[in-house]
Amino acid sequence: MMSQPDHHVPHAGTELYGVSRDELVADIPADMAAETLAADTATTSAPAKYNPLQRLVHRFSVLGLLGLVMVLFWLLVAFVGPLVAPYQGGALTSTEIFGRYSAAYPLGTDYLGRDMLSRILYGARYTVGLALAAAVLASVIGTFFGLLAAVSGKWVDEVLSRLFDALISIPSKVLALVVIAAFGSSIPMLTTVAALAYIPGAFRISRSLALNLMGLEYVQVARARGEGLLYIARVEVLPNMIHPMLADFGLRFVFIVLLLSGLSFLGLGVQPPNADWGSLVRENIGGLSEGAPAVLMPAVAIATLTIGMNLLIDNLRRRSRSHGDA
Amino acid sequence: MADRDMIEVKGLRVVAGAAHGPVTEIVKGVSFSVKKGEVLALIGESGSGKTTIALSLLGYARAGCSISGGSVRIGEVEVLSLDAKGRRALRARTVAYVAQSAAAGFNPARTIMDQVTEPALLHQLMTKEAARAKAIALFRALALPAPETIGERYPHQVSGGQLQRLMAAMALITDPAVVVFDEPTTALDVTTQIEVLAAFKKVVRELGTTAVYVSHDLAVVAQMADRIVVLNGGAVKENGAVAQVLDAPVDAYTRQLLAATRRPEAPSAALQDGAGQVPPLLQIRGLSAGYGRIGRDGVPAVRVLDDVSLSIARGSALGVIGESGSGKTTLARVVAGLVDRARGDVLFNGEPLPAQLSRRTPEQYRQIQIVFQNADTALNPSHSIADILGRPLAFYHHLRGAAAKKRMLALLDLVKLPASIATRTPAGLSGGQKQRVNLARALAADPALILCDEVTSALDTVVGAAILDLLAELRRELGVSYMFISHDISTVRAICDEVIVLYAGQRVEAGQRDVLAAPPYHPYTGLLVDSVPELKPGWLDARRHVAACKLPAMGESAAVPELCSFRSRCPVRIDGICNMTPPSLKKLPSGAEILCHHSAAELSRLQNLETIPA
Numbered sequence: 001m002m003s004q005p006d007h008h009v010p011h012a013g014t015e016l017y018g019v020s021r022d023e024l025v026a027d028i029p030a031d032m033a034a035e036t037l038a039a040d041t042a043t044t045s046a047p048a049k050y051n052p053l054q055r056l057v058h059r060f061s062v063l064g065l066l067g068l069v070m071v072l073f074w075l076l077v078a079f080v081g082p083l084v085a086p087y088q089g090g091a092l093t094s095t096e097i098f099g100r101y102s103a104a105y106p107l108g109t110d111y112l113g114r115d116m117l118s119r120i121l122y123g124a125r126y127t128v129g130l131a132l133a134a135a136v137l138a139s140v141i142g143t144f145f146g147l148l149a150a151v152s153g154k155w156v157d158e159v160l161s162r163l164f165d166a167l168i169s170i171p172s173k174v175l176a177l178v179v180i181a182a183f184g185s186s187i188p189m190l191t192t193v194a195a196l197a198y199i200p201g202a203f204r205i206s207r208s209l210a211l212n213l214m215g216l217e218y219v220q221v222a223r224a225r226g227e228g229l230l231y232i233a234r235v236e237v238l239p240n241m242i243h244p245m246l247a248d249f250g251l252r253f254v255f256i257v258l259l260l261s262g263l264s265f266l267g268l269g270v271q272p273p274n275a276d277w278g279s280l281v282r283e284n285i286g287g288l289s290e291g292a293p294a295v296l297m298p299a300v301a302i303a304t305l306t307i308g309m310n311l312l313i314d315n316l317r318r319r320s321r322s323h324g325d326a
Numbered sequence: 327m328a329d330r331d332m333i334e335v336k337g338l339r340v341v342a343g344a345a346h347g348p349v350t351e352i353v354k355g356v357s358f359s360v361k362k363g364e365v366l367a368l369i370g371e372s373g374s375g376k377t378t379i380a381l382s383l384l385g386y387a388r389a390g391c392s393i394s395g396g397s398v399r400i401g402e403v404e405v406l407s408l409d410a411k412g413r414r415a416l417r418a419r420t421v422a423y424v425a426q427s428a429a430a431g432f433n434p435a436r437t438i439m440d441q442v443t444e445p446a447l448l449h450q451l452m453t454k455e456a457a458r459a460k461a462i463a464l465f466r467a468l469a470l471p472a473p474e475t476i477g478e479r480y481p482h483q484v485s486g487g488q489l490q491r492l493m494a495a496m497a498l499i500t501d502p503a504v505v506v507f508d509e510p511t512t513a514l515d516v517t518t519q520i521e522v523l524a525a526f527k528k529v530v531r532e533l534g535t536t537a538v539y540v541s542h543d544l545a546v547v548a549q550m551a552d553r554i555v556v557l558n559g560g561a562v563k564e565n566g567a568v569a570q571v572l573d574a575p576v577d578a579y580t581r582q583l584l585a586a587t588r589r590p591e592a593p594s595a596a597l598q599d600g601a602g603q604v605p606p607l608l609q610i611r612g613l614s615a616g617y618g619r620i621g622r623d624g625v626p627a628v629r630v631l632d633d634v635s636l637s638i639a640r641g642s643a644l645g646v647i648g649e650s651g652s653g654k655t656t657l658a659r660v661v662a663g664l665v666d667r668a669r670g671d672v673l674f675n676g677e678p679l680p681a682q683l684s685r686r687t688p689e690q691y692r693q694i695q696i697v698f699q700n701a702d703t704a705l706n707p708s709h710s711i712a713d714i715l716g717r718p719l720a721f722y723h724h725l726r727g728a729a730a731k732k733r734m735l736a737l738l739d740l741v742k743l744p745a746s747i748a749t750r751t752p753a754g755l756s757g758g759q760k761q762r763v764n765l766a767r768a769l770a771a772d773p774a775l776i777l778c779d780e781v782t783s784a785l786d787t788v789v790g791a792a793i794l795d796l797l798a799e800l801r802r803e804l805g806v807s808y809m810f811i812s813h814d815i816s817t818v819r820a821i822c823d824e825v826i827v828l829y830a831g832q833r834v835e836a837g838q839r840d841v842l843a844a845p846p847y848h849p850y851t852g853l854l855v856d857s858v859p860e861l862k863p864g865w866l867d868a869r870r871h872v873a874a875c876k877l878p879a880m881g882e883s884a885a886v887p888e889l890c891s892f893r894s895r896c897p898v899r900i901d902g903i904c905n906m907t908p909p910s911l912k913k914l915p916s917g918a919e920i921l922c923h924h925s926a927a928e929l930s931r932l933q934n935l936e937t938i939p940a
Contacts, residue, residue, distance in 0.1 A: 217704040226691030
């Protein structure tokens, strides 16, 4: 299905690099920082040589664009999915279980005869929303504290590091089980648990990245200039560690999808009749031997989301490196 | 056949770039030949293609490069027409390579002997025992300490200079006909460089090996080579015997290179005699500093600086000389506030300068700026040059918008960079340009004192000379003072009015620049001065006779921490004095202060004795 465009992709990608590198050398970092940090950059905006769409196309390679489109698609689905779904998410609509593709049920029916398309559209809200929210939360909090620890040093670093070490020593699934068993399963609780499980990892990575950067001479120059810690962290250190952190974010996102699916499998995740994609795979696993679309389609949904996310992030990273070489 | 050349390179062309994309020619039709047993030097600045040519002798082109034309013949073998197997055999027996960074060339997890004998064993050229015996013989020939047992050590247990010699042993173990030395001494201290060069020269001569020596340092090449090939931009500029190239250079570029090496001394800036009333810009008294846990007596675990005093008058330049590990960089960092001091006073403009950065005033921040050695890591790769220069302007002078832009362009102009550079990021700049941006950033603060930490060490001779000229010019125009840190005596002499010499954190000598010109000086200063290679063939051989004499015997040292730190290497040490009592401060006739037991007259006698045979 994907093999046709694949042949052309790398070549077109490299060609696009060449063009954009020459023309946009100056304003790429500013823009990218603004985009990735979104909140706190004070960089000046680039001169408007192109309209925004053209700029976007110029900034990404074809693969990156593909990733962006996939991620945006699922984000959109998460918001409008229930509105466009042909049936109610939990409604029993067909007498046929594990039905094939048909006009009435484009993606077949599940083990109870529910429309699979609607199930996936409803499930997107849980998977994308929950996993994305948890991953963003984990990465942002981890990065923030990692940066804080590295920049402040001394006892702040010690306290934070030991705190997160303690957290990392608890197996994430067990922690999730205990917390959910104690407080019951709800969306905010699941988000918190997933984020909590992955904050220490993000903290470790961001702290070690920031610590390396702190030793570099441009940071020393900034310190000798008399800059405050906030400025050093925000302007000198953060932009240089944002790309590895983004790659880490992509990985963490995938792990969180897996963790949530695992919890759903144990019956502690999203509670029936609602279901995230992980639970959709699990509850329809019986149809695997029949080759039912009911088990295939949620898996495809998970795959496209995670692959799309990783393509997008890898591409952001590669773009900056090729820029560095220029 | 005897007079047929050992190496013959004809019309060699190397290109960089993708197979279908645009290509850049790095080596443009280079031809030269080397006779058997001859040492040929390839000299040029970075980017001149010298390493690329040297690697092509091994039939190798770095990733992204390819050899596009010409021929390389070594002995009877046409190197470029060999297949992968043939090249492997060539590298096993015929050609060996000694890389610049020995530290990166050794595997830290295996013993030195394993690694030195590896080429011979890998290609099954000799038995393990024979290889070991051969290696030990080579260790001895290369004047390594304890040749029988040094092979049992691991790479981190020997010094950098020793590692470089071990790397040569690794290359020589297969008895290659040709050895390629790729800047083997560039990363070493002057005093270490001498030892390594002497060892290389001896072993090359004894084994009758044909060698190609790649370097950017003419003075080093003058000692090692029989012939010199001067390269620039991938083309041969001059090819001749050492004496001819040094004494009667034909090509304009060679003359430029020679001029950059033989730097004339800058005329002494006229110091205000009325300096008596004005306090010196920076005065340091009895400074001690270090790293690690601070002990009960207030002294850190690792003491890097020990009782250092100096002063810098307004508008003058002080040179700080010493080997790596002597504490020069720490000195700059203490002044900049990046390292806490344990003891001592630092006065800036006559007022005490707080040790901690956070306690300094904005004005003190502004007036002291630091420029680091490594221009690559001193500029934030994610900022444009405009951002980098704009920040100090906004931070110190609250300049924004058009005013900041105007000032930034003026700064770029001051350091002789085009205004178009402002929109680029550091990745798009050359080493020399980056160092100029570094300087411009320091100047943006409008400082009174710039701490220059080895600012030219990482640069080519010609580029470094241009930076030094720029520094001298800025000083004349803006009246800034410098603390100029370097391990290179000639650069210090080119720019500084006064010098201090550091050894193991102690200030062993301090005086006017001229104290370096002639004896008497402190024995360590003497060693440093004598170790700078002269642009004169045969200098190394003459010096080796001097260096060969043994150090005077010395007994156990008394447990006094203030003993002379140089006593373990001092050629004129006195048993019973140097290891028993701390030296006192003496004044030499030249006005210099030294930390030594010898009197001026004695030193003068000893050092003239030493230099006469040279």
